[in-house]
Amino acid sequence: MTPADLSLTVLHAVRRAVDDGALRVDVPPVVKVERARPGGVGDYASNVALALARSAGRSALDIAGILEERLRDTPGLREVAVTGPGFLNFTLRADAGGELVRAIREAGESYGSGTALAGVTVRFADLTESRALIVAETVVRLLRSQGADAALRHHPPGVAGAPGDEQTGDGGAPGHEWTGADQTGDRRAPAADQTHDQQIPAEHLHIHPAPHTPDLLGPDAARWALLRAAPQDRALDGAPLLVQHERNPLFRVRYAHSRARRLVVNAAQLGFQPSYDVPVHAPELLGVLGDHPLVLLAAARHRAPDRVARHLEAIADALLAFQHTVLPLGDEKPSAAHRSRLALAEAAGTVLAGGLSVLGISAPERI
Structure with missing residues (x-):
């Protein structure tokens, strides 16, 4: 990881802290990172927390702690320490990109799943409106991917409050069942302990209504139109999502995934396979892949699947900008650098497929 890579990584952490509501500041255009001075800690240091303290109305130590939490498990960083009045100090790993690619290849499309919300139980209130149901089912998948016990309330036919009946909003009256969604979107059987579930207050999602129109747009564009906009905002116009052009973000994401898959096929035709053997200079792509978890x-925490959609767009843009470096050009022979770039592109395709799966959208091998 170069100083430029590290600067971008810290900037991502500031942006995440602002997006999460942990900090209320304007995100700076750049973050300055410099070599640690003699007697300092680690390889590099940044005074970003001190620079943001006044506008945030908080101490630099508080801000440094918020950023340290978001940088702690970053691929490429062996240690992050806070020193003095609020300096961030970084000790780098020897092979950051390799560790990230290996982690993605090991986890597959479940990369980014974790146990941060283990022990959290969430039950959503009655839902009958089309967009609310799509958003809630997606949020359930997100929560479950982070270890939470999450489910939607389902009214069996004939029970008061079933679709078409007046909603009770009582958080789980007798006769209601709960259903969850796994990573593939399949419904799970009703929870065994119905009495326990009935005692859990139901959470209400505030979602701007919109029709779900897979018959007009197809299943993928219909879901993207409902999920890409923030739940409280109007859904996207579906017609532009059917155009196969780079201005269409859904097309761009799915096309980037298909390009990653085709690069592996094309490389095999040239006689080489993906293998991350040497460091690859791709700070933007490595940064967004590292951000995925x-x-x-x-x-999941903010009940905001639109964040996943926006992030997939960022991965797609970074991958499409990087793809031209992957295969040998002209008479160039495949090298360790090509194998490593291919491994990174393959990993990006895997993350795109996993993210689309969370949204309930397909990831075609070819477009």
Whole structure:
């Protein structure tokens, strides 16, 4: 990780803290990172917390602690320490990109899942409106991906409050069942302990209504139109999502995934396979891939699947900008650098597929 990579990583952490509501400041255009001075701690240091303290109305030590929490498990950083009045100090790992790619390859499309919300139980109030149901089911998948016990209340046919009946909003009256959604979106069987579930207050989601129109847009564009906008905002116009053009963010995300898959096929035709053997200079792509677990966690905590959609767009843009470096050009022979770039591109495709799966959207191999 170079100083430029580290600066971008810290900037991402500031942006996440602002997005999460932990900090109320304007995100600076750049974050200054410099070599640790003699007698200092680690390899690099930054005074970003001191620079933000006045506008945030908080102490630099508080801000440094908030950023340290978001940087602690960043691929490429062996240690983050807070020293003095609020300096952040960084000790780098020898092979940051390799560790990230290996982590993604090991986890597959479940990369980003974790246990941060283990022990948290969430039950959502009665839902009958189309967009509310789609958003809530997606939020359930996000919560479960982070270890939470999450489910939607389901009214069996004939029970008061079933679709078409007046909602009771009582948080779990007798006769109601709870259903959850796993990573693939399949419904789970009703929870065994119905009495326990009935005692859990139901959480209400505030969602701007909109129709779900898979018959007009197809299943993928119909879901993206409802999930890409923040739940309290109007859903997207569906017609532009059917155009296969780079201005269409859904097309861009799915196309980037298909490009990653085709790069692996094309490389095999040239006689080489993905293998991260040497460091790859791709700070933007490595940065957004490293952010993915925290984005999923924040989306789950804030009940905001639109954060995942926006993040997938950022990954797609970084991958599409990087893809041209992957395969040999002209008479160039495949090298360790090409194998490593291919491994990184393959990992990006895996993350895109996993993120689309969380949203209930397909990731085609070819477009």
